[in-house]
Amino acid sequence: MTEIQAAHREIPGGPPFRTPAPPPGRPVELALVPDPRCSARPGRPFSQRTVFTALGWVQLVAGALLFPLPGPGLLLLALGMATLAKHRPWAAERVHSFKRRALVKVAHGVRTLARAVCLFVITLANTLAGLPWVWSPKQPRWWALPSWTWLPGASGPGSxxxxxxxxxxxxxxxxxxxxxxxxxxxxxx
Incomplete structure (x- = not known):
């Protein structure tokens, strides 16, 4: 076994494929066996995994930057995690636990008709809160802050x-x- 193969065997998550350990007294075979510790899906080209991983991280970073602003920050975070979950087990576990918790909360929220109506109305109000940005009304006279603080971003954040x-x-x-x-x-x- 070469030093590189031995080093890869020691790295958790190692390379996409590993060489099996030879039985005592036999030479190392060159057959590649999928490494179960590796997050890569067998049969997917390395370039595809790399592109999806990079895209997922870009979506996560953009979502984290946009999260405090009105707009798609949370959606970009979820989309980035879903993209990473295709090739990374840690992301798949977090997406699964998030999905389960979201479904439990929604099931709790729609248990009675009154809860379901209240949840729907609040969600609809939060959604429609973007309309002032889309309409872009003029700054009112009572607005005490500088003019650049009145509905920043124009129609982009609203839509x-x-x-x-x-x-x-x-x-x-x-x-x-x-x-x-x-x-x-x-x-x-």
Whole structure:
């Protein structure tokens, strides 16, 4: 076994493929065996995995930067994690646990008609909060702060808020259809 092969065997997550350890007294075979510790999917080209990983990290960083602003920050974070989850087990575990927690919260939110209506109205109000940015009204006289603080970003943040509000609205409707009146499905979560 070469020094490089020995070094790869020691790295957790190592290379996409590893050479199997030879039985005592036999030479190392050159057959490549998928390494179960590696996050790469067998059969996927290295360049494709690299592109998806880079794209996922770019989406995560952009989502983290946009998170405090009105717009698609949370959606970009979720999209980045979903992209990374295709090739990275740690991301897949976090996406799975996030999905499960989101479904449990939605199932809890639509347990009764009053809760479902309240959840839908609040989600709709949050979604429609982007309309002032889209309409771009003039700064009112009572606005005491500098003019650049009045609805910064013009219509971009408003349209992004409207678009990113569609996902929670769809999640509430999905929760109503799947979990309202079905305690067995809620218990299965």
């Amino acid at each position: 992004a808020t409207l678009v990113s509000g569609v996902v929670p609205l769809a999640l509430v409707v999905y929760g109503w259809r799947c979990f309202h009146g079905h305690p067995d499905r809620v218990a299965a979560l």
